[in-house]
Amino acid sequence: MKSIISVRNVWHHYGISPVLKNVSLEIESGKLVVVMGPNGMGKSTLLGLIGGTIYPIRGEVEIDGKIRRSSIENESAIRRQLVYLPDTPFFPPNSTGMEFILAVARLYEIDSFRAMEHAEVLLGVFDLKEKAHSPISSYSTGQQKKLGLCSALITEVPILVLDEPFSGGLDSAALLAMSKILKMLAAREDVTVVMAVPVPELVEPLADKVVIIGDGEIIAYDTPAAIKQQAGGEDILLAEALESLVHPDKINIIDQYLKERKS
C-alpha cells in the first residue's frame, strides 16, 4: 500500500544532545498509527515534525509525495490535507467555542453551512453544547481538550496528527466518544491518523500499527500483536510489551519490589 507519510533519516536536536536519531518511518494511507514511548523520548518531536511545527536538522518528512517546507506550493498543499493538534494548543480566550471551531473550519475551506452543522454535532458529542457560546476562558482544562478535538475533527482532512488526545482531564464520556470516533476513522480507508498516547490499553483495539520510541530511536514498528510477540508472547499486555522493549529490566525491578513488600 502507498505510504502517505514518510519520515526519512531524521535527526533533530533542540540543544546539544539529539532528541531523534536517524528516525525513518513509513505510514500507509488509511491506517491508525499510535506512537508510544516513555516521557522525553521524542514522541512529541516526531509528531511536531510530521505536523509541520518543527523542521528537522537532518533528513526529510514527506507527506503524500510532497516534502515539507520544500516550496510554497508543496507546503500549502500539505497544510490543506493535514491537521496537527498539539498537546496544549492555544485558544483565543475571548472567542467562544463555536466561533473558534468555525474559524478553524473556514481556514480549511469547509462550506459554512456544512461546518455549522458539523460543529453542532461535534459539540453535542463532546457535551459542549451548553458552553458553545461562552468565551473559551471560562472552559475547564478538560473542556478545552474536547474543544481542541472538535477543532481537529471539523477540518475533515485526510491526515490527522494528534498529540496525546486522551490526556488532559477528559471525562469517561469524552474518552468513550473519542475512542468511537477514532474507531470509525480507523475503519475508513481515506483517513490516516497518527497519535501519541501514553496509555497503551486505550488504543490497543484501535491501532493498526504501533511505533515504540526509546531514546530517540524507533525500537519497534508493527501491529500490536506482532509487538507483543516480539516482547515475549501474545498473552502479555501492550503496556508490558512496551516496558520490556524500552526498559527490559524494569519488569524485573517491579517484580523484585513487589516480592520484597510481600515478604
Next chain:
Amino acid sequence: MRPYWLMNFPPVWSIWVFLTVFGVTYWLDQWFPVAVFTGLRTLLIFLASLVFGAWRVIAFYPYPAGKYGRWLTMTPWQFGTRLPNGSIQLNASDMLTVGLLCSITLWDHDISIVTPLAIFLYTYIICATYSTFSGIPWRKYWLKKVLIAAIMPFAFYPVVSVYSMVISLAVCYWLCFSLLREVLKDFPWNQIAWLQSDEEVLTKKSLKTFIAGWPYSALAAIEKKEPRIKNRICEILVPILLAVWWLHAMMALTLDKNCFPLSFILVCIALLGIGIRLSCYLTGTAPPISLWGRIFNGYFIIPKYDRIFLAPLLVVILVFFAVYFMPESTQYAVWIFELTIFALLVILRGFPPSLDQWRQTGAFRIVRSKMIEKQASQVINKPKTVFEKNPVDLLMGK
C-alpha cells in the same frame, strides 16, 4: 434645514470656540502686549486650517467600515447624485470658511494671507488620498495616488515659492478631485470580489487565523500567489522611490545642512529597518537548534534558516562603507546619504526570501508568540464590519 452647499460648513460651536480663544488672546494682548499672544493667534490659525482640512474628509467620506459608509450601502445612492451628508468635493462653503481664516491673518500680518489656504488644501489632499486606501486594495487607482505623492514636494522644492506652491497644489487638487470621483463611481465598493482576487485576501485570512489560535494560525494554508516579477519590482521600488524623493525634498528645505548628523541618522535608520525586518520574519518562530547545540554539533550554518540574516548583514556592510567614506562636503554627503537610504530600503524590502516564502519554507520551529496570542485575544473584541462577517454569523443575526 441648511442648503446643500452649506452642509460642509463647520459646526457653529467650533466657530464659537475659535473666535472666543482668538478674542481672549487679543484681549490679553491689550493688557500684556507680548509677542507670545501673536504667536498663539498664528498657531490657532494653523491648527484651525489643519483641523478643518482633515474634518472635511473624515466627516464626509463614506468609509466602507464606518457607520456612514455602511448605511450608504443600504440606500439607493449612486454616483451622480448628491451625497446625503454633504459633498466630499470642495465647494462654496469651504471657500467661505477658508476665506474667513485667510482674512483673519490680516489682523496681525504675522503670516502670509495664503498660508491657511495652503495648509487646508495640503491636509485635505493628504486625507482624501489616504481615505481611498480604506477598504480598497491599494493597487486600485494607484497611478493617481503615486502622482499626488510625487508632485506634492514640488510646493517647497527646490525653493519655497508661492508660484510653485500654487501650481503643485492645483495639480494635486485636480488629481485628488479626479481620484475621488473615480472611487465614488465604483460605489458600492465590491469588497468581497476584490478580496477574492487580491492579496487583501491575506487580511481577511489573518482575521480567521487569529481567531483560530495556535497552531492553526501558524499552519494555515494561506497561499499567496507571488505577483509577477514586474509587479513585484513596482511594489517594492515605487514606495521606496517616493520615500527617498520626499526625504530629498525635505532635506533641501533646510539650507544649513550641517545641522544633520548624517552618519548618526543613517545608522539609526539602518538599525530600525533591520529591527523591523527581523521582527516580521522571526515573530512566532524559534531557531531549529540552540546556539550551543549548533556549536557542539558542528551545525555552524543552517542555510534554510540563516538566509534571513543575509539582508541585515548586507545592510550593515553598506552602512559601514557609507559612514566610512562619507565625504566632508555636505552637498556630496547628502547624496551619499540618500543613495544609501535607497539601497538599504531596497535590500530590506526586496532581498529574498520574501516573507511568504520564509513562512512556508524556512527551517525554523513554529512557536507560540505572545504578540500573536495578544492579537488573537483582542481581535474578537474588535467590532466586525459587514464585510468581515461570515454568512453563518449573518444568518444567526450576530
